[in-house]
Amino acid sequence: xxxxxxxDFTRGLVMILxxxxxxxxxxxxxxxxxxxxxxxTTTIGVFLTRIVTYICAPVFVFLAGSSAYLSLQNSSDKKKxxxxxxxxxxxxxxxxxxxxxFGIWFDFGFHxxxxxxxxxxxxxxxxxxxxxxxPTKMIGGLGLLIIFTHNLISLIPLAEGSALxxxxxxxxxxxxxxxxxxxxxxxxxxxxxxxxILLAGFGLGMLFNRPQNERKSIFLKIGLISATLxxxxxxxxxxxxxxxxxxxxxxxxxxxxxxxVTKYPPSLLYCCATLGLMFVLxxxxxxxENKLTQFVSTYGKTPMFFYLIHWYIVHPLLFxxxxxxxxxxxxxxxxxxxxxxxxxxxxxxxxxxxxxxWIAVVLLLYYPCKRFGEYKxxxxxxxxxxx
Numbered sequence: 330x331x332x333x334x335x336x337d338f339t340r341g342l343v344m345i346l347x348x349x350x351x352x353x354x355x356x357x358x359x360x361x362x363x364x365x366x367x368x369x370t371t372t373i374g375v376f377l378t379r380i381v382t383y384i385c386a387p388v389f390v391f392l393a394g395s396s397a398y399l400s401l402q403n404s405s406d407k408k409k410x411x412x413x414x415x416x417x418x419x420x421x422x423x424x425x426x427x428x429x430x431f432g433i434w435f436d437f438g439f440h441x442x443x444x445x446x447x448x449x450x451x452x453x454x455x456x457x458x459x460x461x462x463x464p465t466k467m468i469g470g471l472g473l474l475i476i477f478t479h480n481l482i483s484l485i486p487l488a489e490g491s492a493l494x495x496x497x498x499x500x501x502x503x504x505x506x507x508x509x510x511x512x513x514x515x516x517x518x519x520x521x522x523x524x525x526i527l528l529a530g531f532g533l534g535m536l537f538n539r540p541q542n543e544r545k546s547i548f549l550k551i552g553l554i555s556a557t558l559x560x561x562x563x564x565x566x567x568x569x570x571x572x573x574x575x576x577x578x579x580x581x582x583x584x585x586x587x588x589x590v591t592k593y594p595p596s597l598l599y600c601c602a603t604l605g606l607m608f609v610l611x612x613x614x615x616x617x618e619n620k621l622t623q624f625v626s627t628y629g630k631t632p633m634f635f636y637l638i639h640w641y642i643v644h645p646l647l648f649x650x651x652x653x654x655x656x657x658x659x660x661x662x663x664x665x666x667x668x669x670x671x672x673x674x675x676x677x678x679x680x681x682x683x684x685x686x687w688i689a690v691v692l693l694l695y696y697p698c699k700r701f702g703e704y705k706x707x708x709x710x711x712x713x714x715x716x
Contacts, residue, residue, distance in 0.1 A: 332630065333399070333537055334614055334615075334618060334626060335545075335548075335610075335611045335612075335614035335615045336392055336395065336396065336537070336611075336629065337626035337629035337630050338610070338614040338622045338625050338626045338629060339388060339392065339607060339610045339611050339614055339629065340389065340392050340628075340629035340632055341625040341626050341627065341628035341629025341630070341632075342610065342625050342629070343384055343385040343388045343389060344385070344389075344628045344629065344632055344635050344636070345625065345628060345691050346381060346382045346384065346385050347382060347385040347389075347636075347639075348639055348643065348687055348690055348691055348694075349378065349381075349382055349683075349684070349687045350379065350382035350385065351639070351640075351643050352643055352683050352686050352687045352690065353365070353375075353378055353379065353680075353683050353687075354668075355643055355644060355646075355647045355668050356646070356647055356650060356677050356678050356682075356683055356686065357375070357677055357678065357679075357680060357683050358675065358676070358678060358679060359375070359677070360677065361667045361668075361670055361677075365378070365379035366379055366380065366589055368577060368582055368585060368586060368589065373581060373582075373585070375680060376585050376589075378680065378683070380585075380588060380589070383590075383592055383599065383602075383603055384603045384606055384607065386446045386518070386523075386592070386595075387526055387595060387599070387600060387603045387604055387607070388603065388604070388607045389446060389450075390446065390449065390450055390453070390523055390526045390527050390530065391526050391527065391529065391530035391533075391604060391607065392530060392607075393450045393453070393454075393527060393530065394453070394457070394472070394526070394527040394528060394529065394530025394531035394532075394534065395530045395531065395533065395534035395537060396534075397414065397454065397457065397531055397534070398465065398530075398531045398532075398534025398535065399534055399537055401413075401414075401461075402534070407461060407462055410461060411458040411459070411461045411462070412458070414454045414455070414457050414458035414461060415454070415455055415458035417451070417454050418450075418451040418452060418453070418454030418455035418457075418458065419451065419455065420451070421447050421448065421450055421451030421454065422447075422448045422451040422452065424447060424451075424637070425443075425444065425445065425447040425448035425451065426442055426448070428637060429445075429447055429636075429637065429640065430443055432637075432640025432641050432644060433640060433644070433668070434663060434666070434668065435644055435663055435668070435669055436663040436664055437663075438511070438663075438664060439512065440511055440512055440513070440664045440665075441512075441513055441515060441664075441666055442508070442512070442514045442515070443515050443517050444514065444515065444516045444517060444518060445517045445518045446518055446523075447636070448518070449518040449520060449523040449524070449527075450523075450527060452520050452524065453520075453523065453524045453527035453528070454527075456524055456528075457527070457528065457531060460528070465531070465532055465534075465535060466532060466535075468528050468531055468532050469528065469529055469531060469532010469533055469535075470532065471525075471528055471532075472524075472525045472526065472527065472528025472529030472530070472531070472532055473525075473529050473532070474525075475521060475522065475524065475525025475528070476522070476525045476526060476529060476597060476600050477597055479501060479521060479522045479525065479594070479597075480568065480569060480570070480571070480596055480597050482497065482501045483501075483502075483571055499516045499519065499520075500519060500520055500521045501519050501521050501522065501594060502516075502519050502593075502594055503515070503516055503517060503519060503593045503594065504516045504519070511664075518593075518594075519593075519594040522594045522595050523594075523595065526595065526600065526604070536548070541615055544615060545611075545612045545615035545616055546612075548608045548609070548611040548612035548615065549608070549609060549612040551605070551608040552605045552606065552607075552608035552609035552611075552612060553605075553609075554605075555601045555602075555604060555605025555608065556601070556602075556605045556606075558601050558605075559598055559601035559602050559605060562597075562598060562601075563590075563598055564587075568597070569596055569597035569598040569601070570590050570591050570596040570597065570598040570599065571591055571596065572589070572590075572591055574586040574587040574589065588602070590602060624695075627695060627698050627699050627702060628691075628694070628695075628698050630698070630702040630705070631698045631701050631702045631705065634697075634698065634701045635694060635698055638694070638697065639694060642690055642693065642694070643690060644668065644669075646686060646690070647668060647669065647670070648661075648669065650676075650677070650678060651669070651670065651671075651676060654676060656671055656676065
């Protein structure tokens with residue numbers, strides 16, 4: 330499959346932003362005690378640092394679907410292609426619950442299993458492997474239907490503790506499920522809404538087959554339509570997000586309330602805002618090719634490689650900071666979801682330092698990604714396809 334610059338650039342950009350979010354989450358002084366989007370406790374700087382990274386997961390998931398379409402569109406053996414999607418999906422879920430979860434928590438006891446973006450993509454590929462025989466437009470239409478209607482599930486009155494609620498909750502909303510006495514599975518990325526994004530990405534992957542001038546115009550139009558839909562629905566608090574915006578203590582915080590849409594699970598308005606911006610970025614990338622787009626695209630060409638190794642750079646850097654601040658290994662808490670940060674005491678760094686470390690980590694990852702991208706381009710072995 331010939332690489333498409335706009336995909337690599339857009340995916341690379343959101344991967345870079347993702348590192349900012351994870352550095353903030355691991356290291357910021359308030360990250361383990363305050364929600365960065367809670368308007369009663371946050372600051373404008375912390376809020377914007379978090380909200381700008383909201384684009385990362387939906388773009389990653391959507392373009393995973395589009396890339397699957399582009400990779401398999403000419404497959405003559407549908408059964409073989411479906412088998413590959415199924416096996417890749419299982420592989421991604423395995424990675425999530427082993428290498429990635431350990432990189433997040435550094436907990437040898439695995440007290441907390443987190444089902445997040447990679448597992449959601451993996452499950453999406455498994456679902457797609459069964460839908461692959463159907464027309465692409467039908468698959469894309471199903472994805473859009475899920476995106477536009479899944480918020481209706483919250484309007485269905487279900488009795489607390491009912492069997493139906495127990496079944497639907499992990500599929501549509503964030504849920505904590507006890508597995509053993511000291512082990513919990515947290516569904517951070519409810520499968521159905523995220524599968525909808527992946528299926529929509531697969532269906533709209535056809536757009537990348539259009540001539541470049543045509544598709545950059547189409548991408549811009551979709552982006553503007555999405556933005557318009559977001560502003561209309563959000564302004565009137567009509568539909569599409571469980572948390573309406575409201576007047577706040579200042580004009581700036583009122584603006585923050587307006588853009589503070591729901592990521593867990595991804596609401597319709599969240600999808601309109603983030604995927605709309607994605608289409609604008611795709612249109613931009615189709616128009617320009619320069620050193621900046623080439624630099625950013627280096628990360629976008631190796632997204633899984635980038636994703637896996639960044640945990641094992643960012644998290645050890647947290648330990649370095651904790652040691653510098655005088656904490657010992659015995660004081661670190663790995664079983665309660667604080668990434669090892671000691672509970673009940675102040676630790677971490679200020680926001681300006683978060684940005685410095687973010688830039689350093691991104692630059693540190695450039696040459697490994699560049700080298701792996703070159704290796705990947707010249708080696709078509711199975712393990713390379715899976716990474």
